[in-house]
Amino acid sequence: MILEILSVGLLVSACLALFLDEVIYSVAALSGTFLFTALLYAVNGAVYAAIFQFAVGVGTLAILFLSGEMLSNKSTKKTPPAKTFALIGAGVVLSLPAIFLSISSSSGNYSPVSFGEALWNFNGLDVVLQALVILTVTLGIAIVLYEQRNGGK
Amino acid sequence: MDFVILSIAMLAIGIYGLLTNRQLLKVFISIELIATAATLNFVMLASSAGQGLGQALLILAFSTDTAVSAVILALLVIVTKKYGTSNINEILKTQEKTEVEAET
Numbered sequence A: 001m002i003l004e005i006l007s008v009g010l011l012v013s014a015c016l017a018l019f020l021d022e023v024i025y026s027v028a029a030l031s032g033t034f035l036f037t038a039l040l041y042a043v044n045g046a047v048y049a050a051i052f053q054f055a056v057g058v059g060t061l062a063i064l065f066l067s068g069e070m071l072s073n074k075s076t077k078k079t080p081p082a083k084t085f086a087l088i089g090a091g092v093v094l095s096l097p098a099i100f101l102s103i104s105s106s107s108g109n110y111s112p113v114s115f116g117e118a119l120w121n122f123n124g125l126d127v128v129l130q131a132l133v134i135l136t137v138t139l140g141i142a143i144v145l146y147e148q149r150n151g152g153k
Numbered sequence B: 001m002d003f004v005i006l007s008i009a010m011l012a013i014g015i016y017g018l019l020t021n022r023q024l025l026k027v028f029i030s031i032e033l034i035a036t037a038a039t040l041n042f043v044m045l046a047s048s049a050g051q052g053l054g055q056a057l058l059i060l061a062f063s064t065d066t067a068v069s070a071v072i073l074a075l076l077v078i079v080t081k082k083y084g085t086s087n088i089n090e091i092l093k094t095q096e097k098t099e100v101e102a103e104t
Helices: A002-019 A023-043 A049-071 A081-101 A115-121 A124-149 B004-019 B024-049 B053-083 B086-104
Strands: none
Touching: A002 A081, A002 B004, A002 B024, A023 A049, A023 B024, A049 A115, A049 A124, A049 B024, A049 B053, A081 B004, B004 B024, B024 B053, B053 B086
């Protein structure tokens, strides 16, 4: 069941990341895509892959938040709610074949290494914590830039 | 066949976004989605076969993906600073204007 939920979330967030009008919201949706991918890896026993996906995803998001705030044109165009719901519906519909044709036949947990063991023995914890610090700093800078752009309103 | 269809769906979304979006940042996001779809397929097939080698090789895929992202972002910054916009249509219009002015 959890694999189905993750696959739906993955495709819905991918649709939102591509077709939302606001760049910052697109990047936020892309963070959901990376998170769902990492969770999918972890649930299937690919713990190292999940850790690396999380770390690389956070780095990419940091860059995208900054560049999205700096390089995008200042526009007041907002995504209408109907379009957002349509995108969510499209993501759900796209994930249906994956759910009914392949996901349920998957059986995971092939990796003999547990998640805690991987974090402790392979310094994955350091990577994850560094990634969290970088993400926090980036979010702070993005908020400051956003406030400056709006003239402190 | 596990996860192959999910990966194909994500690849299709990425390619559709790559072809239809006019914002350079959205094009970059599309390329990220395509790369994620490729690694998803790769990791899931390796995981289902019970081999750790697939996960080890994933590091190589991630480093390549990061290098590609860095190059694309550098190009994006250069183009945006040069033309003052990140919209592909507006960049093409500006380029055409410049060429016409250079000819006359």
